[in-house]
Amino acid sequence: MSHVVSRLPVIVGFGGVNAAGRSSGHHGYRRMVLESLDAQERQDTLAALAVMMGLVSTDGDGYRDAEGTCYSLDEIEQHFAGQVRDGTLVRRIERTFFDVDAAHWQKSVNLQGADDQALSFEMAERDLPEPVPADWQLEPLGERRVKVTLVQGLEAKVDSYRDIPAKSAGQLPRGFDPGAHYNSRFHPRALQLAVVGASDAIQSMGIAWQQVADAIEPDQVGVYASSVMSQLDENGLGGLLQSRLKGGRVSAKQCPLGLNTMPADFINAYLIGSVGHTSALTGACASFLYNLRAAVEDIASGKVRLAVVGNAEAPITQEIIDGYATMGALASEDKLKKLDDTEQVDWRRSSRPFGDNCGFTIAEASQYVVLMDDALAVELGADIHGAVSDVFINADGFKKSISAPGAGNYITMAKAVAAARAIVGEESVRTRSMVQAHGSSTPQNRVTESEILDQVARTFGIEQWPVSAVKAFVGHSLSAASGEQLVASLGVFKYGIIPGVKTIDRVADDVLGERLHIPLKDLERRNDPLDVVFLNSKGFGGNNATASVLAPHVVERMLAKRYGEQVIGAYRERRESVRAQAAAYDKAASRGEFRVLYHFGENLIDERQIEMDGQGVRLPGYRQPINLAFTNRFADMT
Template sequence: MRCNKMAKLPLIVGLGGINAAGRSSGFHSYKRLVCDALQDDVMASTWQDLAQRMGLDTSDINADIIAKIKAGTLVRRTTTFDPDAVPFQRKAKLAPAGSPIKFELKKSKLPHTIPANWLVNEIDNKTVEVTIDGDFDALINDLIAYPVSSAGNIPTGFDLDKLYNARSHPRGLKLTVYGASDALNSLGIDWDNILTLINPDEVSVYAGSALGQVDDNSFSGMLSAYAKGGRVSSKMMAMSLAEMPADFINSYVINSAGTTGTNMGACASFLYNLRQGMLDIQTGKAKVAIVGNAEAPVETGVMEGFRVMGALAEDDQLKALDNSDTVDNRRACRPFSSNAGFTMAESAQFVVLMDDELALELGVTIYGAVADVFVNADANKKSISAPGIGNYVTVAKATALAKAILGEGGLQHTFVQAHGTGTPQNRVTESHILSEVAASFNIKNWPVTAIKSYVGHSMGAAAGDQLVASLGVWQHGWIPGIQTIDHIAGDVHQANLNILTDHQFVGDKGQDMKAVILNAKGFGGNNATGLVLSPTQALTMLEAKYGAEVVSAYKNKNIAVKQRATDKDSNACLGDETIRYEFGNAVIDESGVDISEHEVRLQGFANAIQLAQDNPYQDYS
């Protein structure tokens, strides 16, 4: 094998997850986006998969079933809560009208500190009568219409609780277990077989959620329990942590003793984690890295925080844009057009990165390669939530690297997945960044799209939605256009850009596109831009590094691996899907650890963890 000393190329060899468009592996979520551009035979498996996931009749996928699938996917009226009847409590001061306020109450419900104006008389062993002399502060239950009814929920009818024993798990962790399992299913090689080929510490997992776990089984329930008369469970605190998706994957999905954590950067968090996994592969610290994010923020408490900032698209604003009495939930997110705000969404997206040498040895399918991810802050600015100068730097760096790798001609064959939130501020600032960079690098007609127009804004997982949709371009040839808009807003910068309002065909398996620029802008000045290379470009580079003979041998191995992955996908479409959740199985305790000067051996692992023998800083001594 011919190989010079150089950084390893982090290859994307697996992908999985779920968002408003469906399942990520098999590119089903991507195909849902461009369904009107693909042939019926190509779409058949995706309609089957979505029908299966949504609990619809799968015996005959006819026009009526497809219509139900379309209605229950992508951005739409939320299914997490009823926007017309959101529980609400109103503070009230009750005053007696002529006679004191009296009521009966169970003794167990009496406050620990009896108010001074309460007179309590025992009725029996369990019940008391309370007489209140004067006013009484109360909370009155109410139902209100919430101002925001649009969201990017996972497909209607997909019941996460039926996947595995998920009792008391926050929704974000249920999404994690599903997404990570889906990514492993896409490999075409059993995960346990991969573990026999690498050392236990040669796996990295970087996964989390930008907002943490925020439902009633986690942070929200924990903080509100006392105020609502509820109870804090022993699981809530741990389940609330932002890095819990990584912890779940390590302990219950892949049995990993390797590097772990999450790198948070608000709405850019997925790219922050992708960068960590990429660096571990490049430097040889890991041979496999699982990176991703899972987010379940379609909760009224979370949404209210963004709404009062003016960030969310409210129903009345959307009606005004359309001069209509009804809200068009499907078109709630309108990047680069006349718009009102972003649309909250839930998603879990994970990719498996692999060391290039190991990938060639195993014959795993190469879906793309992560060239680099650039992160820069905004420096001084007036508002912590406002965009700043950092994103100019990250986009310029990614574009410069694309030119260095692909050449000036190759740079013309790249496209952009914009952050594209659908806010008035984003449409101006991001379009200016892209237009300025395009002009500086002499890019004439840069294709720009924005996936949030289809699936909404899933916060920390958002760039994962962008990446999965981009990898689909290199399978089926279509860049999804922004179909929720009918015009480009007058204040959007368009010089040197081609903001796509319809799908664009870029050749069989996307051969006209050599790379994609993924852009993410997070609150607080968390800017990240990634450069991901096409599978064809990655193989060209691998052949230059290792030689044509090695790549040819790899392609032969890949035939069987790809077939196994295809078979797994076909089975999943029919409901036969492997969800990896191994709680309490083959637990390793202190008796399963054997330490010497040279290595650490762990029970159940084929190989040992090698301990340092040489001084890496000998040049300094």
């Protein structure tokens, strides 16, 4: 059988937003390693976050607060660094969500009349229940009011407020409202995050979407996006399910907008106008890697040439937190107090991967990447931030508990390392690779994941394997979690700094780390850059996934071998203007000008103008036709 040459899926854009800030331009990554940056990078990061949080504004010529006071970059750091630090990363849940000390619920009570008398009260006729219960005795009072008498008393629900034990979360930077940047009326928060995150990724390319669309056939675009928890706030399925119990009405938008496919649907319909492939895969906490694998395989096989991949999650609701807390999965106030032997909890350190911990910290986030096949990237001069060579997914086999870890992650990690070894060589894997661990901050995860990583390291001759865990900074965003790992890895490639697990004082005694290096401070690799990063995810139900991500210098070396230095030299020249456009977008976004892509009711396809023949389909508004000249891929069987 002849060797089949695969197209390499390269990363040409990335964006989103999480507790660390905006992803494009490496801003969120730089927040994680803030203390390891030089002065200029640190001040630029703080200033962009200060603008994003509404602490200051800028027109590109200095910064001003709400009272008109002007600040230089140095003064921004002096006056606002504390507020930026306090208002980002994992922290106590803020009242814009709900009051964790007095969260609303309804208490069931049994009301009886005083002194063994019947219970009676007055009410308006229009407020009577339908139908009136058989044991209600009604006496008209005039003016459309009635007296109600109940011999047996009344079962009722009354507003109450109680403490929520899990009081921290990875929240968007304080003051940043994603829905304020486009016409987001009635959109659930996770859908708002999807629109803002995908728009950020697309614009970060530095290539106008229309230029990309003109270069490929309309059906050679793929969108792979979802939300694993659906949209469970008031504007989505949460409001749908609560409406009858609250005495309200279901809206026409809550059901459709609540579906977990909506992120993909909105990107297609309102951001890029795609008629290509669409997919919304979910695999619990590994959902991003599920979507990434589908995109990588479709690009490698030539089914699509460009893919928008990502997930958005907004799980900071009382109901979702109640659900995970009841499972015992979240870090609670009492458990943290006991762990630290203190009455004052440091919520900033509630997420503690591989340390002495007691549960994960939930988070909201939106992370998207844009992939192209290598030929399209070279043709357009796209700036390549890395490449995803493989994503492996394996289940656990028979399980005693659906939430318990199992054998599948041993398989995915071993296959990912072996596949990378086949591409970059044994030496690169042994000495120039690292792991972005799932690192959920549960006692079970710290043991089981470390055992897997240590055994894989032993198998492949790796010693002191660097292991990072971004959940220490941003919490666990469920479906988007591996997107946060990927974006952080691109930052590591760019700056050579591996984020340390800075929320722990030491690695826990039961972590098997003989061959692992879990740094507690940022680890610099500027002089010894990494060639490959492995993203690892362990999801409920046995949804294990591991991806291999190649560094941009490795990708460029591979492209030079495939295309030759002359072609790559011309590519580098085209790339300069693309980088300039990407920098211009980053500068505008750092000034608060996100320019979110959202085209509602625009550029609709007039179906009467669709033309087709046996060779292709032509759509109005699209430069290239859709090819219908198929060949028989089962020719050896027919």
